[in-house]
Amino acid sequence: MKAVYFAWVRERIGRTDEEIAPPASVVSVGDLIGWLSERGEEYAHAFEKPNVIRAAIDRTHVKHDAPIAGAREIAFFPPMTGG
Amino acid sequence: MSAPDRRISIQAEDFDAAAEIAALTQGRKDVGAVVTFTGLCRDEGETLAALELEHYPGMAEEEISRVVTQAESRWPLLGVRVIHRYGKIAPGGNIVLVVATSSHRLAAFEAAEFLMDYLKTRAPFWKKEHRLDGAARDWVSAKDADDRALERWEK
Numbered sequence: 364m365k366a367v368y369f370a371w372v373r374e375r376i377g378r379t380d381e382e383i384a385p386p387a388s389v390v391s392v393g394d395l396i397g398w399l400s401e402r403g404e405e406y407a408h409a410f411e412k413p414n415v416i417r418a419a420i421d422r423t424h425v426k427h428d429a430p431i432a433g434a435r436e437i438a439f440f441p442p443m444t445g446g
Numbered sequence: 447m448s449a450p451d452r453r454i455s456i457q458a459e460d461f462d463a464a465a466e467i468a469a470l471t472q473g474r475k476d477v478g479a480v481v482t483f484t485g486l487c488r489d490e491g492e493t494l495a496a497l498e499l500e501h502y503p504g505m506a507e508e509e510i511s512r513v514v515t516q517a518e519s520r521w522p523l524l525g526v527r528v529i530h531r532y533g534k535i536a537p538g539g540n541i542v543l544v545v546a547t548s549s550h551r552l553a554a555f556e557a558a559e560f561l562m563d564y565l566k567t568r569a570p571f572w573k574k575e576h577r578l579d580g581a582a583r584d585w586v587s588a589k590d591a592d593d594r595a596l597e598r599w600e601k
Contacts, residue, residue, distance in 0.1 A: 367502075369500060369502055369570065369572060370500055370572035370574075370585055371585050419502070419505060419570070422502070422504055422505035422508050422509075423505075423508075423509075424509070424568065438502060438505070438570075440502070440570065440572065441572060441585065441588070442567075442587075442588030443566070443567060443568065443569060443570055443571055443572065443588065444566075444571065444572050444573045444585070444586045444587070444588050445499065445501070445530060445542070445565060445566060445569045445570070445571025445572070445573070446485055446530075446541070446542050446562060446565045446566035446569065446571070
């Protein structure tokens with residue numbers, strides 16, 4: 364699946380998107396945040412406050428307990444500040 | 447009743463509110479109310495050089511479309527325009543436009559407010575501030591007040 368990052372999540376990780384292959388034990392969006400946080404300092408920094416992170420699966424907002432099975436694109440970003 | 451006249455645009459270019467109103471009202475006699483909201487870039491007490499707006503291409507259009515569909519199901523709207531800009535915008539520049547038309551004013555007023563309240567908290571856009579003093583650029587924080595604004599629509 365493809366992970367995409369926006370705003371300060373993108374800046375902290377240092378990339379806009381990447382292909383990821385989490386193990387089967389990673390079931391939910393929250394699990395994926397935990398798994399990504401282990402990938403290095405930049406990820407740990409981006410996800411240091413998991414509760415603040417918003418997520419979308421295939422361009423639809425989801426909560427952290429949403430399952431990631433079948434997702435093609437998972438986005439992580441801060442609370443939105445448009446309008 | 448035919449489907450509302452709807453257009454959603456995510457664009458870098460500026461928009462013309464008057465032209466959008468004209469497009470929603472010309473040649474029809476059923477529109478009794480047009481409510482327009484334009485959000486502009488403030489200079490924050492002469493400290494801001496520009497705002498830079500990042501968005502999630504694809505999802506921005508889809509999420510705004512979902513919010514517009516909700517508004518259309520709640521109020522008898524005749525037309526809706528939502529234009530949200532991205533990229534660098536200087537103080538005084540336009541950021542967002544919402545136009546709602548209906549036969550009567552209450553639906554148009556309420557729908558325009560509803561659209562803005564939901565846009566602010568659900569549309570995937572993020573603002574970064576560029577300061578005039580050259581200080582490090584920083585992301586604008588989301589406001590609790592924007593989340594609270596949604597509560598009145600959830601009753």
